Amino acid sequence: MAGARQTVYYDIDIPGLQETGMPLFLLGIFGVYSAVHVYVFLRLRSAFPFGHFSGTLIGLFMAAMILSPIMVRLIERSGYETPARLLSYLGYTWMGVIFLFFCLSLLTDFYRLALYGTEALLFKGSMAVMPSAKAAFLIPLLLALAISLYGYFEARDIRMKSYTVHAPNLPETIGRLRIAQISDVHLGLIVREERLGRIIKAIREANPDILVSTGDLVDGQIDSLTDLADALKEIRPRYGKYAVTGNHEFYAGLPQALEITKRAGFTVLRNEAAVAGGLVNIVGIDDPTAKQFGLAVGEPERDLLARLPRDRFTVLLKHQPIIRGKSIGLYDLQLSGHTHKGQIFPFRLLVGIFYPYVTGWHAFAQGSHLYVSPGTGTWGAPIRFLAQPEVTVIDLVRRQPSSVR
Numbered sequence: 001m002a003g004a005r006q007t008v009y010y011d012i013d014i015p016g017l018q019e020t021g022m023p024l025f026l027l028g029i030f031g032v033y034s035a036v037h038v039y040v041f042l043r044l045r046s047a048f049p050f051g052h053f054s055g056t057l058i059g060l061f062m063a064a065m066i067l068s069p070i071m072v073r074l075i076e077r078s079g080y081e082t083p084a085r086l087l088s089y090l091g092y093t094w095m096g097v098i099f100l101f102f103c104l105s106l107l108t109d110f111y112r113l114a115l116y117g118t119e120a121l122l123f124k125g126s127m128a129v130m131p132s133a134k135a136a137f138l139i140p141l142l143l144a145l146a147i148s149l150y151g152y153f154e155a156r157d158i159r160m161k162s163y164t165v166h167a168p169n170l171p172e173t174i175g176r177l178r179i180a181q182i183s184d185v186h187l188g189l190i191v192r193e194e195r196l197g198r199i200i201k202a203i204r205e206a207n208p209d210i211l212v213s214t215g216d217l218v219d220g221q222i223d224s225l226t227d228l229a230d231a232l233k234e235i236r237p238r239y240g241k242y243a244v245t246g247n248h249e250f251y252a253g254l255p256q257a258l259e260i261t262k263r264a265g266f267t268v269l270r271n272e273a274a275v276a277g278g279l280v281n282i283v284g285i286d287d288p289t290a291k292q293f294g295l296a297v298g299e300p301e302r303d304l305l306a307r308l309p310r311d312r313f314t315v316l317l318k319h320q321p322i323i324r325g326k327s328i329g330l331y332d333l334q335l336s337g338h339t340h341k342g343q344i345f346p347f348r349l350l351v352g353i354f355y356p357y358v359t360g361w362h363a364f365a366q367g368s369h370l371y372v373s374p375g376t377g378t379w380g381a382p383i384r385f386l387a388q389p390e391v392t393v394i395d396l397v398r399r400q401p402s403s404v405r
Contacts, residue, residue, distance in 0.1 A: 030066075033095070036102045037062045043105060047137035065094045069380075076189065081224055088189040089382070096344055096381030097148045103346055104140035112136065151344065151383035156195065158202045158376065159390045163361065165333060165369070167313045167396035170279065174398065177279060179315065180208035180237075181392040183337025184375035186248065187228050187260075188220025191377045196228055199376055202391040203235055210276050211237045213266060214337045214373065215246025215287055215319030218257050225260050232264035239277030241266045244284040246319040246338065248379075250293050269317065271298025273308060280396070281314040283331065288320065305330035313396060321357040321372045329366030333394070341374035341387035348387065359387075 041062060045055065064071075068091025076084035108131070115130050131139065170177060180203055185191060203211065218225060235241070243266035249257035261268050269284020276282050283304060290296045298304070301316075305327055308314055314331040321336040341359040342348025352358050362370040376389050 034066055036098060037066055039102060039105075040098060043137055047133045065091055065098075068092075068094070072189065076220060081189070085189045092190065092381045093148070093383070096151065096383040097144050099344060099347065099381075100144035100147050100385075101140050104143050105137070108136045108140055147385055148381075148383055151381075151385040154388055155378050155382055155384040156198060157388060158198045159388050160202055160206055160393055161390045162393040162395065163371070164395045164397055167280075167332070168398060169311055169313050170396055170398040172398065174279060177210070177239075177313075177396040178206065178208045179210045179212060179335075179394045179396065180206045181212050181214060181335050181371075181373055181394065182217075182376045183214040183319075183335075183373040183392075184216040184246070184340055184379065185213070185377040186216055186219035186379050187225050187377070188218065188252075190382050191219070193228065193231070195377065196231060199391065200231060200235060206391060206393045208237050208393065210239045210280075210282070211235060211241040211266075212282070212315070212317055212335060213241075213243040213261070214317050214335050215244050216248040216337065216377075216379070217243060217246070217264070217266075218252050218260055219248045219379065220252060226263065229260045229264040236265065239279065240274075242274065242276070242282045242284060242317065243268050244317045244319055245270065245287045245290065247287050247289040250287065250289045250295065254293070254295055271296075271301070271304060273304060275312070279312070281308050281312050282317065283308070283314060284317045287318075288322070302326045302330065321355055321370060323357070323364065323370060328364050328368045331368055334368070334370045335373070335392075335394075336370065337373040337375055339372060339374075340379065340384075343375070343378060343384055343387050344381065345386040 041055075041058065044050075044058070050058070068087055072084050072088045072091060075087065112130060167177070182199065182203070185196070185199065187196065241264075243261050245254070245257070245268070249261075258268055267274060269282065270286050270290075271284070273281055273283045285301050285304075286296065286298070301324055305314070305316070308330075314333075316327075316331040316334040318334060318336050320338045321334075323334075336357075339351050339355050339358045342351045348358055357370060357372050359372050359374050362372075364370065371392065371394070373392050374387050374390055376391060378384060378389070
């Protein structure tokens with residue numbers, strides 16, 4: 001892959017919220033989500049004054065939308081899949097629309113504030129271009145709806161993004177070894193047969209030698225995913241399929257999630273290593289959520305990597321893009337996901353606070369690299385905006401071509 005080579009050096013583990021902060025992160029998002037609804041309620045009342053009865057109905061609807069993710073899980077786990085799917089589409093689509101409206105409405109607020117300042121300090125008459133309360137509400141709303149409609153189709157437009165990596169330690173008999181990565185598919189109530197069919201089509205077009213899933217393959221009631229797993233099982237790369245756990249495997253129920261992943265034909269690596277086709281080392285590390293659930297297994301990442309022979313190319317699979325300083329130089333390529341590239345811009349800016357590596361390719365010392373997938377499916381809102389889903393294709397080549405990572 002053409003492009004400048006980036007070099008970043010670390011000799012300590014990157015600290016932060018990646019390991020222990022996901023529950024706090026979700027709690028924070030829930031609090032922010034509630035505050036956003038209060039803001040929208042006040043903006044709506046300012047634009048279209050309403051009485052106590054109407055305000056109560058609107059408030060109850062917003063409260064239901066805030067709680068809809070919890071309600072969806074409860075209804076789903078009670079065995080009522082159809083009502084759960086309907087509520088998930090309503091609640092999660094609302095989540096995407098109201099987030100976009102909030103961001104656009106803030107821009108409107110800043111514009112109005114700038115006009116007030118200009119009127120007071122510089123130019124009299126600036127208030128002539130001040131939008132009315134109704135316009136200040138309707139313009140962001142219409143834009144949010146338009147972006148959401150576009151994002152609905154962007155989420156279904158699976159692209160293939162290709163990289164070429166120089167791997168001099170491949171056997172001489174192998175000219176090229178192709179790895180396809182999927183991540184954050186989130187099979188469940190929203191990502192179903194139609195979306196999975198698009199993903200499978202892209203994988204088949206890539207025709208990989210190895211297929212890897214870097215976590216969050218499932219996201220929902222496991223009983224309803226067997227047909228989807230069977231569809232994935234039909235993909236049979238020459239040197240196998242490997243997967244690691246993501247946080248949602250633990251949220252959905254680890255034993256059942258592992259069963260579905262294995263049913264789909266993947267070898268699940270939980271702090272374990274395998275040799276794919278006798279050609280490359282594949283190392284899989286459990287998501288840090290395992291510790292929070294008391295389900296951690298296996299040996300530490302560095303110890304596992306240190307035992308591997310360095311005469312083979314080593315691929316490290318980790319759901320979250322966490323870089324261990326002590327592991328640098330013990331692997332060639334780390335494949336991760338989890339961030340969704342923010343999924344809906346500008347949410348990416350918030351994700352970047354918690355994860356230094358939100359998306360894309362990163363190079364480190366001693367020949368170690370990281371690629372963070374933007375994800376292949378969606379979580380929550382069935383929408384992506386400026387975060388197109390992808391199946392990542394990585395060609396390992398023994399001979400170094402003119403343009404290579």
